[in-house]
Amino acid sequence: MPDVALFDVTGKGIFALDFDDDGRLVAVGAVGAALLELEREAIVDRLPAEVFPEAVVQAVRDCLPLPIFTARIFQTLLPLGGVADRTIEWTLHGLGVGMGRIALLEANDVTVRKRNDSRLRNMARAVEQSPISVVITDVKGIIEYVNPRFTQITGYGYDEAIGMTPAIVKSGFTSPQQYRELWETVTSGRDWRGELLNRRKNGDLFWEHISISPIRDDDGDIVRFVAVKEDVTMRKEYEKRLLYQAHYDDLTKLPNRLLSIDRLTQALARADRNREHVGVAFIDLDNFKKVNDTLGHTYGDDLLRVAARRLVGCIRASDTVGRLGGDEFLIVLPDLHDPAHALSVADKILEAFQEPFLILGHAITTTASVGLTIFPNDGREANILLRNADAAMYRAKDAGRNCCRTFHAGLNAIAMHRLRLESLLSGALERGEIFVVYQPQVDTRTGKLIGAEALARWRSPELGMVSPMDFIPLAEDSGLIEQIGKFVLETACNQLAAWRDHLPEGMRVSVNVSSRQVAVPGFADVVENALRNAGLPAQCLEIELTESLFALRVASVVETLNSLRAMGVRLAVDDFGTGYSSLSYLREFPVNTVKIDRAFMIPVGDEAADSLVRAIVAMGHSLNLQVVGEGVETAQQLAFLQEIGCDAVQGYFVAKPLPAEAFLRFASRA
């Protein structure tokens, strides 16, 4: 008999059956007894039918008559003890003849294995049929498995995907930074969740909600990554549509009230930080209701659409036009360095509505009324600014419509006029509204023409003639003086060059230049270019500068003045005597001319004034300067200047500043 202790080394239940005695049990190991939940004594000497399930009994019965047989394997359920349905795998081995007709019956409890097998099978089936795509990669990110849903969504077949990396669906819209974060998260053993815009094999983009988890082996090492991905393109698009509907007006496609006010609020916060202005224009169409009532809603809707487009045409890309509702629109003008820009936009809007609207073959005239407020002058909060703009708009309606009104509290008449002037001035040069007139300068003794002062003029269609006393300081403040000054300089040089055949030899032109122009680096080059382009010798040009410019002695300005003198350009001190009592600068600077301010001319006959003028002339001559008397209006004034030896005069008594043609006529008469 075999040693029963050996029966247990395999961990399986082993039973020895005597085939010469109907298969009677002759020995059993401890494992086998435990499997049957019987004592060993209760098993030994029993017949198979007494201890085994029917299938085993049947197998033994089948094999009993056979001299030899190969191992028979079969499974039964053992409904024993509390554990129902234990699956046992039986193997019946017939042993060799030398040992007598003994058979060994092996019993292996495979319940757990079987359960695992079927669970795995179920899981595999679930993954295969999942409506969510699943990708399994190795630790390097090489794809080992994709389910059919992956193929369906991406268009990449199983064989195409295996061996590749998930980068095959990269769209190019995800930043390397984002991928790095993803990879760092999962390789450090944590789950990563997020949404990525990916690309199908056919090139289409789609949004995926992705969840990636590391899979560990029994030692806790990461061996794989599994990614579960859901196509959320539809949801994303739906969200986008919802967002759009919440923020945009369906009819005009403009931002609606909500978004417009949001933009305004943002603009205010930014302007507050940057100390800038924000313009808020409230626009109401003037006879929209009439159109709607008489022609119908189709016309009304069309009119609103076209009006919206015209409004958009009036603004910069950074501005916002929104529809507040009905025929009310809002324009937000953020980052206004110059609040007057808001006025020019308002002008543009009014102009844009002058032309009739062509709606379904009808020409419809609809003007607009505009109410304007400026942050921070008219309010610091969005709702206050809106309310005030609305009030201003009603004032525009009261004033007869088709116009713009500002909210009074913040912008008084003078400030408003200045703003308006500034906004109109900004385009005046381009519109050709700036031109130059010439005032003759004559020799005091002979009366012969020696030169002309070029003076800027602005003829505005809206404002009429504007004095340089008003617009030059404005241009200086806003920086426009650079362009305007350059224009006057070039015009004067070109004009004198064109005149040279008709005018006396040595005629010169004097051009006024603001401190601000001289302070800009490269001013000497501007002058040099103007002369060269005109073909005019440098000594034909005199530049008039104010006393303050010399008195301040700014290093860069001194340098510019020296290079102008080096070129041969003449320098004059304008309005002499009004500013600085110290005249020492005249010694330091290469000045050619002083122009006595016209304030000294008025009271001729006044002893004090007369002696002052006398002193200026004497001092000028002692410094070798030419002295010009300005603002000479009467014969007495001229006589006085002749008497004291003033070199040249300029003033209404000789001639007013003249347009170019008139100047030429004056010159040929003189």
Ligand code: C2E
């Ligand atoms: P300014 O340089 O002292 O120019 C002389 C001003 O006196 C001119 O005024 C001229 O029209 C005026 N005037 C001439 N004769 C008489 C007179 O007999 N009686 C009176 N009451 N006035 C007379 P305008 O043209 O209005 O220019 C005013 C100022 O504007 C100029 O004073 C000058 O400082 C400035 N300006 C004019 N054009 C330019 C320019 O192109 N650039 C710069 N930077 N400033 C300019």
Ligand code: MG
């Ligand atoms: Mg002058």
Ligand code: MG
């Ligand atoms: Mg002057």
